[in-house]
Amino acid sequence: MSDRAEKSLPDDFRKLSLEARRAALKSAYCEEDVDLGAVLGEDASAADRMVESAVGFLPVPFGIAAGFLIDGRSYDIPLAVEEPSVIAAASFAALLVRGSGGFATWATEPIMSAQVFLEGVLPGRELGIEAREGEIRAEVDLALASMRRRGGGYRGLEVSRNEETGLVRVDLRIDVRDAMGANILDGAAERAAGLLEDICGGRRLMCVLTNGAVERRAGARFEIPVRRLARGGYSGEEASRRIESASRAAESDPTRAVTHNKGVMNGISSLALATGNDTRALEAGAHYWAAREGRYRSLSSYRRVGDALEGRIELPLALGTVGGSVARLPATALALRMLRDPDGPGLARIAAALGLAQNFAALFALVTEGIQAGHMRLHARKREAEA
């Protein structure tokens, strides 16, 4: 084994300057002639401001699924993703749906819950919490001054006791407007915890948002005349029937639903990454919603309605357009500008349409020519381009 393989980073790595961290990385893991600037980006100062122990950036392909028609407006949607077929599939569906009237979307108010978990609360003492809601609200408002100026703020509370753990949970419902909201919610929960302890005599175990985000949802639908679905030797009628059958498979079989939903999130997570949003929070919320009835189901469904195939989707979408890492980098700021700087619910509506498009394109390919044929065509096109 060579000397280099034995090396690793110094214990105080995280405390070093960015330059020193890059030098330590190079000495431990790279050959002499490696140009770290070319590998991890020349200027890593923005990464250094965003995360601990940063050494640079990972370049992820940034592309555009152009030509979406959503609620009568045209959108070119930026996507950051490594999978070759995602942007091609979204663009294909966008074109087909555009020619059939486009996507109609909706979104709820951006209300999320900050949770305070309390232990050691004597049975029944939690019932006193609701009676003192005014005081709790005043306390939470102190942590929400700027959010209130932007039209958001406290929207109510819910108290519950978990019989299994004995823990009391207080959900503080907060309208986070255009923020993803994690920091705001965590801060509000921490602010309220002391008063909640005083009221019911328990002790806080933890204060944090729930990524369930079930109140902050968006949805989309489209209709495509079945005659437009002829493909791969299948008539439009037959392709439509097969898509509906694939939809029913995902609605009733969790092992299929998880892959069906992965297709939905191919689009949504890529848009989230392109705009600097938290992809893990979105994935967690989507899968929680899919399993909300105790059985994991698909996020979307397809049905024949008259002469058309109708597609529908609904899911929690905690997407922000300000704060956190959103638009912190030039590319993520550009991504939001391309979408005409939407507000939080506006971005969620675009994401819902995109998720449905991505999912529809996958199903359409799967039940007609097969997914591999499409992928192979893409690879062939890339190889031609590279030749």
Ligand code: MEV
């Ligand atoms: C691949 O990234 C996504 C699909 O597996 C989705 C699906 O099966 O519906 C094609």
